[in-house]
Amino acid sequence: MEFSYIIEGGDFSKAGSASSEVKKILKQLNLAPEKIKKIAVAMYEAEVNIVAHAYKGVMEGKIDAEKVFLRFRDEGPGIEDVDKAMQEGFSTASEEVRQMGFGAGMGLPNIRKNSDSLKVSSEVGKGTTVEITSYINN
């Protein structure tokens, strides 16, 4: 099955709502609870990254018998140094965002730890695409 959800940049009041919808789908599909837990962490972090850094974005998902594939595409400032962004503790989040408990530099590391494959591609001034794959039977 396929689905997509719009994610609005800067709107923290809705952060997590797309992930919450997808979590419901994963439950309906009877994925293993441990697998759902990991995917929930990964997609929430990717969703919050769009809210915190981009102007707007979309989460596109595709689920088949083998895997859950999630692609987060945004229009935003992009990431200058993806390797640096992957480092635990590195963040460019604003002070305001940090005070809310976001922007601790744990987002991308959390995605990596909770997925089987993570691909980040970015163009400065245009946007970022984050692709997350979780294999169902491992």
Place this chain on the structure above:
Amino acid sequence: MKTLILEDVVKQLELKPLSGQALLQKEVTGAYCSDLLSDVMGHSDEGQVWITLQTHKNIMAVAALKDLAAIILVKGLVPEAEVLSLSEKEGIPVLSTTLSAFEIAGRLYQLLEA
């Protein structure tokens, strides 16, 4: 660490339920104490109580995605509007204590380890 019923935790720690009074029969398997949302996403576990000073509505999204048992707000902090209605909708009570995170975590730890 043993499993407790949330209602017993509320009574013994003198917590004030701000929402979810009808949801206190659920089990508590442990607790996690942090104000960084990604830290809670990465390290808390289902059935745990989350101790925090964050009061904005994103705490409900995190608690729901992680299937946490309840949220304890420290130092008598008052949650932002919508948190309590979201709490009822997600079935995750918000509890209040006047104690600091250090003090309430210590008391909850004693209960869970006793």
